[in-house]
Amino acid sequence: MLTELVFLILVQFCQPKKITDTKVLDHEFPSYVQIVNNKRKGFCGGTILDSHHVLSAAHCNITAGQIVHYGTSTVGPDSGKGFVTFVKKVSTIGQRLQDSKIWSNDMAILKVSPKFKFDDATVKRVQLGSRKEFDDYVEKGHIKCVLVGKGRVSTGENVKYPKFLQKGYQLFDNTKTCESYFKKESDLPNIPSADGCFLTVGSDGSTGCKGDSGGPLFCFLPKKNIWKQFGIGEQILSNINRSN
Secondary structure: OHHHOOOEEEEOOOOOOOOOOEEOOOOOOOOEEEEEOOOOOEEEEEEEEEOOEEEEOHHHOOOOOOEEEEOOOEOOHHHOOOEEEEEEEEEEOOEEOOOOOOEEOOOEEEEEEOOOOOOOOOOOOOOEOOHHHHHHHHOOOOOOEEEEEOOOOOOOOOOOOOOEOEEEEEEEEOOOOHHHHHHHHOOOOOOOOOOOOOEEEEOOOOOOOOOOOOOEEEEEEOOOOEEEEEEEEOOOOOOOOEOO
């Protein structure tokens, strides 16, 4: 299934100002889930692959027993909205490169139980984009894309987290390369391959922030009238928007 996805890991940075975002309705992105720690605080996002599996980011360090909150745009299981299931097993595909902030294939598959309660309205499987769709539409900037997450919406002294799922519009950035970013962030003698890596910029000033990691970059395909996932939010590194 994952072979359908152009695995592009979206890296955003927090700006020292209020971040532009837009509230998401329950039915807009029904494959989105929030990963919740033992203190019942959300810390990463993900998407539903099938009845028992979630796609997220390896660097989130998700562990068995943590909560997966889904079926609502409202933040947190204590809201009384949506449903919960639990992480039973984490299969990490990516790995952190030695003595660096760089992850190679920053991806994790979570096995959950009980299974997701699909309803074709607020709980659905994610649709993954293909390489051809990325080349034809996303890279050429012909379609709109959004970074979706429940990460914080301000920085500095007044850190705020949203009460609802947010979306920030993104565009493919062809002015920077992932290779140059790898070199900037690492002293490794051999920089890893950046094949499949791309950068985005917020078309409306939006950026990702703490808590958005693991969440999806969705792009809308008008001919098919569907949102598909083309990326996963990676860790915040510095003043650049990257994907891998």
